Amino acid sequence: MPASRASHLTAVLALAAIAFVWAGGFPATKYCINAGLSVGALLSIRFAIGTAGLGLMLVLLGVKVRRRDALDGLWLGLVLATLFWLQTDGLRFTTTSKSGFITGLYVIFTPMVALLVGDRLRLSHGLGATVALLGLALLVRESGSAWGGWNRGDTETLLAAVLCGFHIVMTSHFSRRSSGWVLAFMQVAVTGAISLVITLALPAPFGFQGAGPALARGGTWVALLFMGLLATTLAFYVQSTFQARLGATESAIIFSSEPVWTAALAISGWVPGIREHLSPVQLAGGGLILAANLVAELGPRLLRRISPLEAEDVIG
Numbered sequence: 245m246p247a248s249r250a251s252h253l254t255a256v257l258a259l260a261a262i263a264f265v266w267a268g269g270f271p272a273t274k275y276c277i278n279a280g281l282s283v284g285a286l287l288s289i290r291f292a293i294g295t296a297g298l299g300l301m302l303v304l305l306g307v308k309v310r311r312r313d314a315l316d317g318l319w320l321g322l323v324l325a326t327l328f329w330l331q332t333d334g335l336r337f338t339t340t341s342k343s344g345f346i347t348g349l350y351v352i353f354t355p356m357v358a359l360l361v362g363d364r365l366r367l368s369h370g371l372g373a374t375v376a377l378l379g380l381a382l383l384v385r386e387s388g389s390a391w392g393g394w395n396r397g398d399t400e401t402l403l404a405a406v407l408c409g410f411h412i413v414m415t416s417h418f419s420r421r422s423s424g425w426v427l428a429f430m431q432v433a434v435t436g437a438i439s440l441v442i443t444l445a446l447p448a449p450f451g452f453q454g455a456g457p458a459l460a461r462g463g464t465w466v467a468l469l470f471m472g473l474l475a476t477t478l479a480f481y482v483q484s485t486f487q488a489r490l491g492a493t494e495s496a497i498i499f500s501s502e503p504v505w506t507a508a509l510a511i512s513g514w515v516p517g518i519r520e521h522l523s524p525v526q527l528a529g530g531g532l533i534l535a536a537n538l539v540a541e542l543g544p545r546l547l548r549r550i551s552p553l554e555a556e557d558v559i560g
Contacts, residue, residue, distance in 0.1 A: 255489035259498045262479045267344065267505030269475040271515035272467040273332055274340045278517055280458040282450050283332045284443030286468075291436030293472025298429040298481065307425045316418040317430020320411065325435040327407035329442075330400045337397025341520050344506030345383040346401040348533070351376040353409030354496035361413060369493040372539040376500045379532030382525050383503065409496070415483060416492040424485030432480055463516060501537055504530045 276286050302309075335343050352373050384398075418427055443451050458464050487495050507530060513519040522530075 251489055255486040256498060258482050258486040259490070259495055260501065262482050263499050263502040264505050265474050265479050266499075267502045268509060269471050270335070270340045270344045270506045271509050271518045272471050272475070274335055274343075274518055275467050275515055276458065276464055277332075277335055279461055279464050281455055281464060282443070282446075282452070283329065283336070284439060284446055284450060285452050285455045285458075287328055287332060287439040288436065288443050288452075289468055290471045290476060291432055291439055293468065294432040294476030294480070295429070295436045297473055297477035298425070298432055301477075301481075302425055302429055305425065307423060309426050310423070313422040313426035314430055316422045317427045318434055320414055320418065320427060321431035321434025321438075323407055323411045323414065324431050325438040327404040327411065328435060329439070330407070331404035334397035334400035334404065337395050338401065339520055340510040340518055341503075341507045341522060341526075342384060342398065343401050344503035344510075345380055345529075346398055347405050347408065348380050348383075348500050348503035349377070349402065349405040350408035350412065351380070351496045351500040351536070353406050354412045355493040357409045357413045358416075358492045361417070363413070363416075363492060366491070366493070368539060369491065369497060372497045372536040373493060374536075375539055376497060376533050376536035379529040379536060380500075380503070382529030382532065383507070383522075384529075385525065412487075412496050412499070413492040415487050416490070416495065419484050419488035424481055424488075427484040428477075428480040431484075432476055497537055500533050504533050 273286065277283070301307075331343065331347060338346075355370060355373050415427070445451075448454055490498075507520075507522055507526075509515065510518055510520040511522060
């Protein structure tokens with residue numbers, strides 16, 4: 245396999261693995277909220293752990309922090325902090341599965357943002373995004389509920405999904421010129437700092453007050469360490485490094501598998517206190533999202549194979 249194709253495949257697999265890790269963050273977040281941890285306390289602790297982990301890696305690897313890298317990471321951090329507060333607060337009002345599905349709408353917002361900044365949209369990626377959007381529409385729908393079951397948490401999550409599109413496009417551009425380690429560290433540190441300042445200013449029960457009982461539970465720390473080390477430290481480094489080898493829209497389509505994994509975890513009951521159910525229509529939507537990934541990744545290869553065959557038919 246040529247080096248360029250191997251590099252592309254590695255990037256695809258790396259981002260697919262991160263999509264699975266991020267999927268685990270939804271039930272982990274819901275568990276902490278159900279345990280009584282406020283949104284601010286949860287995000288402050290999660291990103292403090294992530295900042296410590298990434299900071300340690302920067303020191304051990306001797307990574308130099310350039311001014312441009314730091315500024316790029318700062319901009320990413322401002323977007324990331326806003327979307328995480330919206331997404332996490334939304335989980336107070338909506339289900340784990342639904343939050344994952346609505347967040348997955350960034351698969352359609354990303355190419356819109358990418359077009360705004362002049363990126364080229366490949367036909368296979370546009371088709372994949374369209375199929376994924378149809379799948380997400382089926383997944384979100386709750387038959388018989390007012391407004392299709394839409395609520396405040398869903399609105400907050402939708403806004404977070406829009407910001408996810410901006411974050412993915414910004415990451416694609418910044419990761420081509422800046423260090424992945426610095427980008428990851430800066431955006432996580434900025435999100436943690438903003439979360440801490442906001443949380444300290446909030447009154448009970450939205451701040452750190454009353455967090456003691458939740459933090460006394462072992463399961464809360466398992467969830468926080470998972471989110472801080474895997475879903476933050478590892479995930480943001482992988483995204484900041486490997487996404488440079490892919491386009492923004494292609495990355496978004498790979499990440500669109502995240503809500504499917506989120507639903508699978510929520511249905512499985514592996515996370516204590518979280519056991520949700522999906523209708524056949526919603527399950528069909530999950531299948532369409534997986535099909536969208538195949539369309540985006542295999543479409544160009546199939547077209548390249550079909551084209552020579554058509555040429556042979558014309559010559560014959």
